[in-house]
Amino acid sequence: MQWNNKLTALLDISYPIIQAPMLGITTPEMVAAISNYGGLGSLPVGNIDPVNVRALIQQTKTLTSKPFAVNLFTYDIPIAPDNSSFDAMQAHLQTTYTRSGLGVPTVDLKTLELFSYKDILPILLEENIPIVSFTFGIPDTQSLDQLKARNVIMIGTATSLEEAVQLEQKGIHIIVAQGMEAGGHRGTFLPGAFPQIGTMALVPQIVDRVGVPVIAAGGIMDGRGVAAALMLGASGVQPGSAFLLTKESMASEAHKAAIAAATDTTTRYTRAFSGRWARGLSNTLIASVEESELSILPYPYQDALTQPARKASKALDNPSFVAMWAGQAAGMAKKGVNTTDVLKALVEGAEQLIPSLKGQS
């Protein structure tokens, strides 16, 4: 049994449900579970170094023979911040770590190894990845041409109508409409005021404007959210928080407990972890950066600077310095279940609300 619409046809999947790429949460096991069940798994490779990207892709391939997407952070590395801003932020953070009894190695701006999507794209092409999704913008013309030449299906992320229009104009095949409810990094890439459009308002406006399939993201936690998104005109959905507490999630136990206790009002936007806006739960690191009133470094410098603390904190199962990304309905996530169970509940919940979905074959 499968549902049938322009998105399932284009991606050759049974259910138009894409697991959101969640860097630091998503494992090859999660990706494979989704794709094996008939959804589309997304392996996030963000700013991971090329050697590890290849290893993650190959590991996922051992777990599924079905297609999965790889998600790139499509940013160019900006000019390095000046030493004094970097040092001030690092000194402040080290004071916070010490006060919390956390030993964190310092980061040397001069020897920092940073990667952009242009370093990672060749690996995706070598590994014959059939579907690539983008967060933070549109790849440059050369990259787009390489992807198009290999018939790679491209999924872009829009947080506003104008971003969706620009993605379609560049030949992107599918657009994720990321509502402001969504957890994790905003995909925003156009300059100007930071768009915060709710899923209910964003999806139909994008659907009415572009000709390509639209995927709804933000606030979708169960079959009700899937059905609602389809009613709004979306061809599919991209839930993320629904998978945060699964057995395949990389989140530590304390991190999972914090998500399980979340309510509608406990998430907020912050730039403290990475330099880019993202939605998650408050903790010591966010409070420290924001109270300092220091300039937050541009992405990926702030991200590189907070990375060792996230790692050290996670190793101790203490989420005070971990980026606990979560959407506005993350508290609805089921705990201790398999990824497949969550996907099954999304599918069957929607079929119960829209019986005609089940009849499609």
Add this chain to the structure above:
Amino acid sequence: MQWNNKLTALLDISYPIIQAPMLGITTPEMVAAISNYGGLGSLPVGNIDPVNVRALIQQTKTLTSKPFAVNLFTYDIPIAPDNSSFDAMQAHLQTTYTRSGLGVPTVDLKTLELFSYKDILPILLEENIPIVSFTFGIPDTQSLDQLKARNVIMIGTATSLEEAVQLEQKGIHIIVAQGMEAGGHRGTFLPGAFPQIGTMALVPQIVDRVGVPVIAAGGIMDGRGVAAALMLGASGVQPGSAFLLTKESMASEAHKAAIAAATDTTTRYTRAFSGRWARGLSNTLIASVEESELSILPYPYQDALTQPARKASKALDNPSFVAMWAGQAAGMAKKGVNTTDVLKALVEGAEQLIPSLKGQS
């Protein structure tokens, strides 16, 4: 033909579609058109003086024999701001008016006549209004007791899960879940950080927590939005912006043109007009108040201070000083149509997406 669920049964209406109370936009003709078609019209009486409240109610009664709701702003009048804050804001605004060539009478804090819901409630009881909705909070115990004694159906407004829980605990019969997409005043009444929860995340969380029917508001512009809200578990919807450009709307032509040109990113929150947070289009008044960095007066003092400019500006069909409240999808509103046509499109659009709705009787 009518739809049948716990909300239509409770309110004795054919379709669980409530026209949002939009003070300054909603006319008795709009309210009557909605109720006559089988929805629920809402007559907003906010801070209108009791004599005019009665006149509006009586006028609406001449246009429909069906039930309609009256919406109250359930605030208590706070202590007056000190003269110096009031005078500073007034002097600043007068400079802006003069620069724009707009003659606006000054407001005298000492002779200001302000009304609260307690002044208006007796009129609603005398006029046997069967349904009363509240914005800005929960009425006091005495008012609740009076309403309950008359079997008045009470509709509260929640912008967070905690507000919904408190409304149910006080015996409110129906809860509007107002997503952050919604235009106009936020119904927020609990202290603390201002909740900005999207409709897609807010509705299912409230539905899962309370036992009373939930009405979705925010981003609902057509049949797709109605169907989506029902899928999320709402028993009904409360669209507002969808009716902004109808023939029965009080908005002037230039105001309507500005709404018609709105996109997803052109609305924002402001306290400049009334002292309370509300979503609408930017204009000269908002820019002037925010650039001044003066303290905005508490509601209803700021509201009383900007009222003459709104009136003068509207009389000239110049919306520079008019509160152009609008939701994040207001640009989807149909122009130049009757209120009934908008309601019909909401009903029929939803029936097309959920054929089983039509079969209910």
